[in-house]
Amino acid sequence: MKQHLYLLFFIINFQIVSAQVFTQETIQNNGDNDKRLNLVILSEGYQSTEFAKFKTDAITYTNTIFSTPPFSEYANFFNVHIIYVPSAESGADHPGTGSTYYETNFPIPTTDVDTYFNATFDSFDLHYLLFYEIDENYANNTELKINSVLTDNFPTYDQALILVNSPYYGGSGGEFPMASTDPAGQQVAIHEIGHSFFNLKDEYYPGDIHVGEAINMSAESNITAVKWKNWIGTNAIDVHLNGTTSAGEKWYKPANGSCKMEVLSQSFCSVCKEGMIEKFHDLISPLEKYSPNNTTVNNPEFPINFDLTLIKPNPNTLESSWILNGNAFASNVDGVTIVEPDLNTGINTLTTVIHDNTALLKIDNHETTHISTVTWTINQSTLGLETIESLSDYFKILMYPNPASDSINLKFESEATEMITVDIISVDGRKIVSKTLSNLNTSTLDISTLSSGIYLANFYSKNVLLASKKLVKE
Ligand SMILES: [Zn+2]
Numbered sequence: 001m002k003q004h005l006y007l008l009f010f011i012i013n014f015q016i017v018s019a020q021v022f023t024q025e026t027i028q029n030n031g032d033n034d035k036r037l038n039l040v041i042l043s044e045g046y047q048s049t050e051f052a053k054f055k056t057d058a059i060t061y062t063n064t065i066f067s068t069p070p071f072s073e074y075a076n077f078f079n080v081h082i083i084y085v086p087s088a089e090s091g092a093d094h095p096g097t098g099s100t101y102y103e104t105n106f107p108i109p110t111t112d113v114d115t116y117f118n119a120t121f122d123s124f125d126l127h128y129l130l131f132y133e134i135d136e137n138y139a140n141n142t143e144l145k146i147n148s149v150l151t152d153n154f155p156t157y158d159q160a161l162i163l164v165n166s167p168y169y170g171g172s173g174g175e176f177p178m179a180s181t182d183p184a185g186q187q188v189a190i191h192e193i194g195h196s197f198f199n200l201k202d203e204y205y206p207g208d209i210h211v212g213e214a215i216n217m218s219a220e221s222n223i224t225a226v227k228w229k230n231w232i233g234t235n236a237i238d239v240h241l242n243g244t245t246s247a248g249e250k251w252y253k254p255a256n257g258s259c260k261m262e263v264l265s266q267s268f269c270s271v272c273k274e275g276m277i278e279k280f281h282d283l284i285s286p287l288e289k290y291s292p293n294n295t296t297v298n299n300p301e302f303p304i305n306f307d308l309t310l311i312k313p314n315p316n317t318l319e320s321s322w323i324l325n326g327n328a329f330a331s332n333v334d335g336v337t338i339v340e341p342d343l344n345t346g347i348n349t350l351t352t353v354i355h356d357n358t359a360l361l362k363i364d365n366h367e368t369t370h371i372s373t374v375t376w377t378i379n380q381s382t383l384g385l386e387t388i389e390s391l392s393d394y395f396k397i398l399m400y401p402n403p404a405s406d407s408i409n410l411k412f413e414s415e416a417t418e419m420i421t422v423d424i425i426s427v428d429g430r431k432i433v434s435k436t437l438s439n440l441n442t443s444t445l446d447i448s449t450l451s452s453g454i455y456l457a458n459f460y461s462k463n464v465l466l467a468s469k470k471l472v473k474e
Contacts, residue, residue, distance in 0.1 A: 019152045025055070028062055028080035033156065035288050035311065036079045037280065039065075040157040042149060044132075044178070045115045045165035048086040057181050058082045058163060064186040065193070068260075070273045070360055073313045074280050083153050089113040092166040092180070093120035095134070098127030108168045117142055119164045119178060130170030130178055132162070146176050158283065159197045161189055187264040194261055194268070198276050203253045203262035203269070205243030211251045215275035216261060217242060221252050228254045228271040230362040235270045273360050278368060285394040286311045286318055287354060287372040292388050304388070306350060306376060307335035317358035323351045323464050338378075343385075348378040351464045369467045371395040393417055395466055397459055403472035404447060410435070410457075411442040417461050424471065425456040447473055 030036060041061065043054040058080075066075040096103055096110040098121070106128075108121055118138070123131035132142040150157055162178040164170075170188075171179040177192030179185040194200040201217040202210065211217065220226045221239050231237040231254065242253035255262065259269035268276065289309040310318055322330040325348055330336045338350070354372040373393045379386040396413040397420075412420055418439050424432045424447070432450065437443050455471045 019148065022086070022149070022153055023051075023084040024081055024153055025084075026079060026081050027055070027059055028066070028075075028078060030076045030079055031288060031311070033079055035284060037077050037158045037283055038154070038156060039078055039080045040150065040154045040160045041080065041082045042117075042146070042160060042162045043083070043085045043087075043165070044117045044119050044162050045087050045089075045091045045113065046085075047088070047090055048084070050090060050165065051084050051086075054084065054163070054165070055082060057165070061161075061163060061179075061186050061189060065190055068190055069267055070276050070280075071190075073315070073317075073358070073360070074277065076311050076314065077280050077284060077286075081154055081157075083149065085116050085149060087113075087115040087165075089115060090165055091115070092130060092164050092168075092170075093118070093134075094168075095120065095122050097122045097125055099125070102127035106169075117146060117162060119162070119166070121166075121168065121170050123172065128170045129172055130164060130166070130180055131172040131174075132176070132178065143175070159193060161193065163189075184264065187260070191260055191264055194272065194276075198272070198279050200261050200272050200275065201253075203242060203255060203259045205251075208245045208247075211243070211245060211249075216254055216259070216269070216272050218252050219249060221250065226252065231270050231274075237270055270360070274362065277356075277358065277360055281356065281370040282368070282396070284311070285370070285372045286313075286356065287374065287392060287394070290374045290390065290392060292376070292390060294390050302340045302385070303337045304378075304385070305335055305337050306352075308352065308354070308374070310334060310354065313356065313358060317356050318354055319357045320352050320354045321465075323349075323353070325349060326463055343378060343380045345380055345382055348380060349375060349462075350378060351375045351462075353464065353466055355467065367398050367400050369395075369397045369469060371397065371466045373461070373464070373466065375462075375464075391416055393461075395420075395461075397467050397469075398442075399457055399469055399471070402469075403474045405474040406448045407444050407446050408457075408471065409442050409444055410437055412437055412439065412459070414439050420466065421460045423458045423460065424450075425458055427454055447471075 041058045046054045062080045065071050091113050094108045094111045117132045119132055120134050121130050123129040123134055133139040160176050162176055164180045166180040169182040169184055171192055173192040173195040177196045179189035201214040218226050223232045223239050226239050236258055237254045239252045240256040242251045244250050254271035255269035258266050260266050288311050291307050312318055319332055322336050352374050375391050377389045393414055393416040398411040400409055410422055420437050423434045426432055435445055450473045452473050457469045457471045459466045
């Protein structure tokens with residue numbers, strides 16, 4: 001035990017001593033880092049004299065990533081930064097210990113170079129597996145090194161990518177995906193980011209130890225029950241066998257030969273795209289700024305402008321509704337103007353509700369709906385406007401299973417709201433049942449006595465409709 005503690009101390013101490021700050025540069029800047037997803041590209045096997053090449057290579061990679069759907073639609077959600085990590089020598093190691101077939105037919109010169117993260121081909125004896133270190137034992141040390149470079153230089157990164165200055169085909173996934181500058185390396189990088197950032201599985205059979213429930217892998221083969229059931233029949237999505245484990249368990253995938261998680265030259269399948277967009281929304285709100293923002297208004301004058309700055313997908317699929325004192329006021333605009341006759345004496349409430357209506361999400365199928373709101377409380381006295389206070393919120397609303405027969409689970413997560421209400425409404429507009437939900441708690445609603453058919457689940461915060469989800473009762 002003592003020895004372990006000593007070792008731990010030594011490692012921590014070593015980390016502090018070796019803390020190094022490198023030059024960094026932003027190569028894709030769409031706005032504030034704290035409102036964006038931050039992709040950080042680290043150089044490996046580039047000497048400091050080759051940093052201009054590293055920048056050019058990183059820009060090429062970035063352009064390819066953000067011309068690939070759904071990154072292309074959501075490019076505004078991302079900033080990209082590069083960290084110039086110098087290596088003593090160029091390239092990557094190639095010990096030549098891959099299989100004879102590959103070493104003979106796809107030769108890479110044998111090299112042993114001194115590079116910062118020690119990238120090497122033939123990792124785990126696989127010719128094309130370009131990894132930091134030759135095997136798991138050595139890799140642990142290098143992982144500490146990668147972590148400390150990120151912590152010392154860009155601790156708020158969302159995803160890192162290590163770009164290796166080698167013209168030969170190769171790459172690897174894991175926490176820190178790695179790709180070479182071989183032209184196919186760009187597609188390798190995107191596939192590996194699919195694993196690392198979005199937890200997507202391979203849609204070619206990845207081997208028994210890499211199977212499991214994921215966005216794009218399931219042991220469920222029934223097309224009415226599988227998690228991508230609402231995509232079945234659209235864009236060639238179905239339930240395809242993706243191999244059988246030695247334990248005899250079968251695994252299924254949504255696409256067959258038509259997803260980047262199986263074939264590098266393909267796009268991501270609809271199911272993977274949906275999962276990726278869910279992750280974007282999970283991590284950031286499309287609401288960047290709003291005004292007025294917590295302003296106490298003195299000697300105010302009408303008209304008053306209320307404005308949003310939104311991080312928009314391209315094409316813009318964000319929708320907004322504006323509600324003044326419970327009544328619809330405007331929709332799908334980034335700002336409204338309020339004049340004196342619009343307001344009552346006393347407290348007025350203006351709320352805007354923003355959500356992404358992209359067709360890349362199957363709205364009735366995906367579990368979590370993300371909603372941004374801003375509420376302005378406008379205090380108008382007989383003497384005139386007194387104060388305008390504002391509050392923004394970001395909601396995640398979950399409802400599952402759907403379709404359901406006996407009960408549904410309802411949950412919401414919010415930054416600023418403790419309670420919301422859900423009303424279950426029949427197709428003829430009758431309110432069947434109403435339930436109050438509290439932040440972060442899952443509530444179960446008994447729907448066993450409802451007749452089969454389609455209902456709406458309307459979610460309200462302080463009488464403002466946040467979301468309307470279709471509920472199918474079986
Ligand atoms: Zn896929």
